[in-house]
Amino acid sequence: MKKSEPTEPERNPAEASSVDASLRAAPPARMSHADVRTIFFGLMLAAFLAALNQTIIATALPTVGRYFADFENLSWLVTSYLLTSTAVAPLYGKLSDIYGRRAMMLMAIGLFIAGSVACAAAPNMTMLILGRGLQGIGGGGILPLSQAVIADVVAPRERGRYQAYMGVVWVTSGVGGPVLGGLLAEHLHWSLIFWINVPIGLAAAALTHRNLKRIPQHQRKHQLDVLGAVLMMASAIPLLLALTWGGSRYSWQSPEVLGLIAASLILTVLFGWRLTRAPEPFLPLSVLNNPVMRMGTASASLSMGVSIALTIFVPLYFEVVHKLTATESGLALIPLALTTPGSLLSGQAMLHWKRYKWLPVGFLIASLVALAILAWRPDLSLLSVLVLLGVVGTATGTVYPVTTVSIQNALPHHQVGVAMGALNFFRSLASAFVVAAMGAILLTSMGATPERGGGISLLAANVTAAGVDVASMFRWVFLAALVFLALSLIALMLMEERPLRTTTAEPPPTV
Numbered sequence: 202m203k204k205s206e207p208t209e210p211e212r213n214p215a216e217a218s219s220v221d222a223s224l225r226a227a228p229p230a231r232m233s234h235a236d237v238r239t240i241f242f243g244l245m246l247a248a249f250l251a252a253l254n255q256t257i258i259a260t261a262l263p264t265v266g267r268y269f270a271d272f273e274n275l276s277w278l279v280t281s282y283l284l285t286s287t288a289v290a291p292l293y294g295k296l297s298d299i300y301g302r303r304a305m306m307l308m309a310i311g312l313f314i315a316g317s318v319a320c321a322a323a324p325n326m327t328m329l330i331l332g333r334g335l336q337g338i339g340g341g342g343i344l345p346l347s348q349a350v351i352a353d354v355v356a357p358r359e360r361g362r363y364q365a366y367m368g369v370v371w372v373t374s375g376v377g378g379p380v381l382g383g384l385l386a387e388h389l390h391w392s393l394i395f396w397i398n399v400p401i402g403l404a405a406a407a408l409t410h411r412n413l414k415r416i417p418q419h420q421r422k423h424q425l426d427v428l429g430a431v432l433m434m435a436s437a438i439p440l441l442l443a444l445t446w447g448g449s450r451y452s453w454q455s456p457e458v459l460g461l462i463a464a465s466l467i468l469t470v471l472f473g474w475r476l477t478r479a480p481e482p483f484l485p486l487s488v489l490n491n492p493v494m495r496m497g498t499a500s501a502s503l504s505m506g507v508s509i510a511l512t513i514f515v516p517l518y519f520e521v522v523h524k525l526t527a528t529e530s531g532l533a534l535i536p537l538a539l540t541t542p543g544s545l546l547s548g549q550a551m552l553h554w555k556r557y558k559w560l561p562v563g564f565l566i567a568s569l570v571a572l573a574i575l576a577w578r579p580d581l582s583l584l585s586v587l588v589l590l591g592v593v594g595t596a597t598g599t600v601y602p603v604t605t606v607s608i609q610n611a612l613p614h615h616q617v618g619v620a621m622g623a624l625n626f627f628r629s630l631a632s633a634f635v636v637a638a639m640g641a642i643l644l645t646s647m648g649a650t651p652e653r654g655g656g657i658s659l660l661a662a663n664v665t666a667a668g669v670d671v672a673s674m675f676r677w678v679f680l681a682a683l684v685f686l687a688l689s690l691i692a693l694m695l696m697e698e699r700p701l702r703t704t705t706a707e708p709p710p711t712v
Contacts, residue, residue: 237354243408244347247310249370250401251343254317254336255282257382257394264391271326276445281330284441285337287629288434293342294622295483297349298615299425303413306346307406313339314402321395332395345621348605350413352617357610357701359552429475429483436468437630444637453641488620493611496696497604502628503689504565504600506635507593507682511537513636514643514678515590522672523583533583536591543598551606551701558607558698561599565690568596572683579679580672596686600693610701639681643674 258265258278266275297305316336323329347367351360385393443461451457476482476489488494515537519530543564550560571589575581581589605624612620 240350240354240412243405243412244350245367245370246401246408247306247343247405248347248367249373250310250313250398250405251340252370253381254313254340254398261382261385261391261394265329268391269326269329274326274330277330278333280442280445281334282337282340283445283629283633284438285334286341287337287441287626287633288437289338289341290345290625290629291433291484291619291622292430294345294349294618294620295425295430296618297346298618302346302350302353302618303409305342306350306409306413309339309342309346310402310406310409311339312336313343314399314406315339317395317398317402321392341625345618345625348609348621348624349618352609352621353614357551357606360606360609360701426475426479426481426483429472429479432468432472432475433483433626436465436472437626438465439468440465440630441633444633447637447641484619484623485616488612488616488623491608491611493697493699494608494620494623496692497608498624498627500689500692500696501601501604501624502631503635503685503692504597505628506632507685507689508537508597509632510636510639511590511593511678511682514639514675518579518675518678519583522580522675523586525583533587536587537594543595543600544602546595547599547602551603555700556698557701558603558693558696561596561603562690562693564592564596564599565686565693568593569683569687569690572679572686576676576679576683579676593682593686600689604693604696606701607696607699611697611699635685638685639678642677642681 262275262278265278293305293309313336316332316334316339319332319335320329321332323332351367382394385391385397439461443458443465446461447453447458476484476486512534516530516534519525519533523533525533543561546564547557547560551557554560571592575586575589605621608620608624609617
């Protein structure tokens, strides 16, 4: 006679709810390396799309200006992308926590492709600027969403190596973008720098549609604080405009710049008020109050700001101090722009070392020494300068993977998206601030004012022609970089070094 099946003992509702909750919180199944690699390839293609378009337009700007006979509004092609991509980054992160990474990544790529088509077909400068703004609305979501997907499928202990591979994409686009943009604009047509995004974007969208179905879902009900989102994005725009125009188009004491700063402060205060009133704030207080989030974001933002600012001003230093051509200056910039070795080293440190934070700490200390030497002797030989800048580039490359993974490791999955959006938001603001500060220092050392016009390049040429020691003026640029990088080091040392999890399970609650 067949035995009857044992019956499950009855559970009271409270116990059943507790067990169901524990099942929902169970760690997702570990994905194979082949699955992760397939997903990651699609992310790299999407990231390459966004990164390429931050640099490919630089060398094509003069051609575009001549084509439309409009040089006055040319800077808006860069500014409009910066404004929109910075403003929407936190929104994408939050929406991906609500609606899923795949849907939001497809939306970001779709908007980016639409913006690219609008730019390529633009009949005038105004439409081209609007197209660049639409590009930024799409491109601003690609990097934070890529970071959030990596956090979904790779354990924090192993995540550094993948963050480092993503760094290779940014370096490749940073070095190759200007070259490709110049070739297309000079020998073919400037619109091709936008048309080229269409096939790349469609390929990235196809891979995203297919591969991101595999990522684990972390279902959790969220509310979107629309007012908080609007206030956070609105507070960034006047600040970025003030940092972009201050010292160049308008003086820092002008009513225009002071008015923009005041507007940003008022909107920031209103955003802070909204954080304390909303049932579920757009940027959760638990994320803002997390010490790893605060210190990691500060360190990453400052080091990235220094890297971008030096990338902007060092080519001019090469041209006026070491008498290099524009092409030679671009090649000489490679040791500074090549952050990949540092990223790879950080990935290995997180994979094998318990005290993973001390590798970027050591490199940052070495970079401070290198910048101190450059500030002391800005007239060193070209070879010596290249070696010292190589140390700085490697050091800044070590910071980003460690801080990003540490932030992801310290937060629950349902907050990773908004945290990555916030990280990219604050990093863009900090980069704009560091660039503005170092530009103001250089302009001041040259005795320049916005009313004189001409830009830094023309001013440097005039100062050189007058027989002034231009190398001594760049001393203050290197000194400013040293100060900002020292602040990045302090923030990194203050960041708590928590053990990296070896699974994608939720981090334990902290008190």
